[in-house]
Amino acid sequence: MDGKYSILLVEDEEHIAQGLTFNLEQEGYSVTHAPTGQEALNALETQDFALLILDLMLPDMSGLDICRSARKRDDRLPILILTALGDETHRVAGLKHGADDYLTKPFSLAEFLLRVRRILERSTWYRPLPGTIYRFGPHTVNLQEQKAMTPQGEIELTEMEVRILRIFFSKAGEVLDRGELLESVWNLAPDTETRAPDNFIARLRKYFEADPAHPEFFLTVRGKGYRFENGEN
Ligand code: CA
Numbered sequence: 001m002d003g004k005y006s007i008l009l010v011e012d013e014e015h016i017a018q019g020l021t022f023n024l025e026q027e028g029y030s031v032t033h034a035p036t037g038q039e040a041l042n043a044l045e046t047q048d049f050a051l052l053i054l055d056l057m058l059p060d061m062s063g064l065d066i067c068r069s070a071r072k073r074d075d076r077l078p079i080l081i082l083t084a085l086g087d088e089t090h091r092v093a094g095l096k097h098g099a100d101d102y103l104t105k106p107f108s109l110a111e112f113l114l115r116v117r118r119i120l121e122r123s124t125w126y127r128p129l130p131g132t133i134y135r136f137g138p139h140t141v142n143l144q145e146q147k148a149m150t151p152q153g154e155i156e157l158t159e160m161e162v163r164i165l166r167i168f169f170s171k172a173g174e175v176l177d178r179g180e181l182l183e184s185v186w187n188l189a190p191d192t193e194t195r196a197p198d199n200f201i202a203r204l205r206k207y208f209e210a211d212p213a214h215p216e217f218f219l220t221v222r223g224k225g226y227r228f229e230n231g232e233n
Pocket of ligand 1: 056
C-alpha cells in the first residue's frame with residue numbers, strides 16, 4: 001500500500017485513546033486524536049482522513065452529530081463507531097446515520113485492528129475517480145453513462161464491466177490480485193474456481209486492444225492476476 005492512511009480517532013477516554021493510537025501507529029497509520037466533539041469537527045474541517053473512528057459517548061456532544069456532519073461533508077469517508085456494551089439504540093442510530101461498522105467496548109485489540117484494515121481495504125477498492133470520463137490510449141470511457149468510444153465505434157458497457165473498469169482505472173499500474181477481484185467485484189470467496197474474471201478480461205481486450213492476443217492495456221500477471229496500464233505509468 002502506498003502512502004500512509006491518516007485516521008481521525010475521536011475518543012474522550014485518555015487511556016483508551018492512547019492505547020489505540022499507539023497500536024494504530026505500530027501498524028503504520030498516522031493518527032490524529034480528538035478528545036472532544038468540537039475538536040473532532042475542527043479536524044474534519046481542516047484535514048482529509050481515510051477513516052473516522054468515533055466513540056459515541058463524548059463529553060460535549062453525541063458522536064452521532066459528528067457522524068452526521070462528517071457524512072454531510074464527505075459521503076465516502078468510512079466511519080467505525082465504538083459503543084459501550086449494551087448500547088443497542090445508539091449503535092442502530094449510528095448505522096442509520098451512515099457509519100460503516102461498529103465495535104462494542106470492551107473489544108479485543110486484534111479485532112479492532114482487523115476491522116480497521118478491512119474498512120480501509122474496502123474503501124481503497126472503491127476509491128472514487130476524479131470525474132466520470134477516463135481516457136487511455138485511443139479510448140474514452142464514460143463510467144456514468146456506461147459507454148466507451150473506441151476507434152471501432154461506440155460500445156455500451158454492462159454494469160459489471162463498468163464496475164471492473166472502475167477498479168482497474170483507480171489502480172492503474174498496480175497488480176490486481178485475482179482473489180481480491182473475485183471478492184470485491186463478484187462477492188465470491190478468493191479461492192473460488194471460476195472463469196468469470198478471465199471471461200471479463202477477454203471481453204475488455206476485445207473492446208480495447210488492437211490485438212487481443214498481445215494486450216498493451218489489460219495485462220495478465222502470471223500466477224497473480226491482472227494489471228491495467230494506461231500508457232502513462
Ligand atoms: Ca466516551
